[in-house]
Amino acid sequence: MFRRLHDAAGERVPFTVDGRAAEALAGDTVAAALLANGITVCRNTPVSGAPRSPYCMMGVCFDCLVTIDDVGNRQGCQVRVAPGMRIETQDGKREIDR
Amino acid sequence: MSDVKTSYDLAVIGAGPAGLAAATLAARQGISTVLLDEQPAPGGQIYRSVTETPVRDPKVLGPDYWHGAGLVKPFQESGADYLPGTTVWSVSRNLEIGLSREGAARILPAKHIILATGALERPFAVPGWTLPGVMGAGAAQVLLKSSGLVATGNVVLAGTGPLLWLLAWQYLRAGAEITAVLDTTPRANWRQAMPHMTGFVRSCYIGKGLKLLLDVRRKVKVIGNVTALRAEGDGQVRSVVYRQGNGAEQRLPAETLLLHQGVIPNLNLANAIGCAQSWDDAQRCWTPQTDGWGATTVEGVSLAGDGAGIGGALSAEHQGRLTALDALHRLGRIDRQQRDRDAAPHREALEKARQGRVFLDTLYKPAQDFRVPSDDTIVCRCEEVTAAQVRDAVKLGCSGPNQAKSFLRCGMGPCQGRLCGPTVTEVIADARGVSPAEVGYYRLRPPVKPITLAELASLPKREDEIDAVLHH
Numbered sequence A: 001m002f003r004r005l006h007d008a009a010g011e012r013v014p015f016t017v018d019g020r021a022a023e024a025l026a027g028d029t030v031a032a033a034l035l036a037n038g039i040t041v042c043r044n045t046p047v048s049g050a051p052r053s054p055y056c057m058m059g060v061c062f063d064c065l066v067t068i069d070d071v072g073n074r075q076g077c078q079v080r081v082a083p084g085m086r087i088e089t090q091d092g093k094r095e096i097d098r
Numbered sequence B: 001m002s003d004v005k006t007s008y009d010l011a012v013i014g015a016g017p018a019g020l021a022a023a024t025l026a027a028r029q030g031i032s033t034v035l036l037d038e039q040p041a042p043g044g045q046i047y048r049s050v051t052e053t054p055v056r057d058p059k060v061l062g063p064d065y066w067h068g069a070g071l072v073k074p075f076q077e078s079g080a081d082y083l084p085g086t087t088v089w090s091v092s093r094n095l096e097i098g099l100s101r102e103g104a105a106r107i108l109p110a111k112h113i114i115l116a117t118g119a120l121e122r123p124f125a126v127p128g129w130t131l132p133g134v135m136g137a138g139a140a141q142v143l144l145k146s147s148g149l150v151a152t153g154n155v156v157l158a159g160t161g162p163l164l165w166l167l168a169w170q171y172l173r174a175g176a177e178i179t180a181v182l183d184t185t186p187r188a189n190w191r192q193a194m195p196h197m198t199g200f201v202r203s204c205y206i207g208k209g210l211k212l213l214l215d216v217r218r219k220v221k222v223i224g225n226v227t228a229l230r231a232e233g234d235g236q237v238r239s240v241v242y243r244q245g246n247g248a249e250q251r252l253p254a255e256t257l258l259l260h261q262g263v264i265p266n267l268n269l270a271n272a273i274g275c276a277q278s279w280d281d282a283q284r285c286w287t288p289q290t291d292g293w294g295a296t297t298v299e300g301v302s303l304a305g306d307g308a309g310i311g312g313a314l315s316a317e318h319q320g321r322l323t324a325l326d327a328l329h330r331l332g333r334i335d336r337q338q339r340d341r342d343a344a345p346h347r348e349a350l351e352k353a354r355q356g357r358v359f360l361d362t363l364y365k366p367a368q369d370f371r372v373p374s375d376d377t378i379v380c381r382c383e384e385v386t387a388a389q390v391r392d393a394v395k396l397g398c399s400g401p402n403q404a405k406s407f408l409r410c411g412m413g414p415c416q417g418r419l420c421g422p423t424v425t426e427v428i429a430d431a432r433g434v435s436p437a438e439v440g441y442y443r444l445r446p447p448v449k450p451i452t453l454a455e456l457a458s459l460p461k462r463e464d465e466i467d468a469v470l471h472h
């Protein structure tokens, strides 16, 4: 779990994750916003279905893949949260079978 | 971006210290320069979010971090164009850059290209490292710098290297709690590092480094000589199991485990362009070959900063300037004498910044057991391939990472070997009883980052279309 420092400055940004309302701080990436809201698991892997959370936060591991505004497999750590953004965690197996 | 040109004299890829310094120097000399960067704001990873971090108290991130702000301002005033949020997925031999930006792909030609792609954390494959809650220490640092987020609950840091201690120090400054630091620095490293002590004593690292270490040791439980490590939990890390020396296994509760064992060059783009690379035994990593000016084996492509071999942020900055001077010379803007004359102060500064590096490399060289993991460890996170599977493939005649790809699919996932390549190299070398130099590395092909069909379809096909896209 992660918490925000008390003096962290910035505007609040509303978004939804799997249909639930949540709030980010302006400048948060999608991956950071999920972690700040207590959501550690972004996706399950297509190979074994194992849950994954962001590992590198700099665009190299691809463990942060989520669906953003209906576009799947986006790197959550490389995209900034925008007001009203709809984020969905991904089930890798389901995406493959679909 | 109405002011983006259709081509540039110089394109710099990566807005960390090397890229910022290179682009600034070149643009000031009046050549058309563009800086392309994946992040939305300048700074690279080391100075990430330095222009916009929500962490207001400057003491939390420390003066070395804020030094980065001093690189951004001159860059902004240099006249260079800047394309943040841009993914470069290919560079052709005739120096055409394939990039994606705002969901559309385009081709941008340049006369010279400086790669300043920086470093990434060396993979630290231990059993359980794919569990949610396990992250790189560098990732935790990004969360702190760019979002003011710190881990809560039981937080364990494990590994070796300056960045691990820096993160611990920053966490303490931020008022975050750390359950323990598990130090995996091998005891024998101290003995091997001693002969290089004099360079370190003269370096800028020693005063700061020792103070930081003492600060952390005073406030956090540090468990040294850790020789084995694994994360356990069901769908989320719950505990860390470790061994000290030859001692019995011990267990610590952990909801967050932050791993780190140094950084290595991020070489995927250089590799895919075809730049020759070689095995660096001291830093235990593959490094693209460069000359004293950062020139690679590919005409028109040079490399500056940690992507050309780990030297740290200050070295990167000076290298960036040297590489830019050479680019100016190659582009016919300055003659050889002026290049050499202008380079002198930067060379001197680079030498100074490099002092102590050998000591640090030797001291923080990760232990064999953490570079060559046990059988049950997943080495390729994308395809979930274990070390045992790699060893079995070697028994069947697989001689290097490229063959391992076709045997096991490792290195074929979206990360393109960034998180498994070094480990696969070391595991195969160990199993065959040869040097990593002999087993080689993945041969990478563009695109080095996945691009969507929609992005590809948006690619302009003719000169005038390219023009239209770039001036939309």
Ligand code: FES
Residues within 6 Å of the ligand: A031, A053, A054, A055, A056, A057, A058, A059, A060, A061, A062, A063, A064, A065, A075, A076, A077, A078
């Ligand atoms: S967390 Fe590694 S790519 Fe996003």
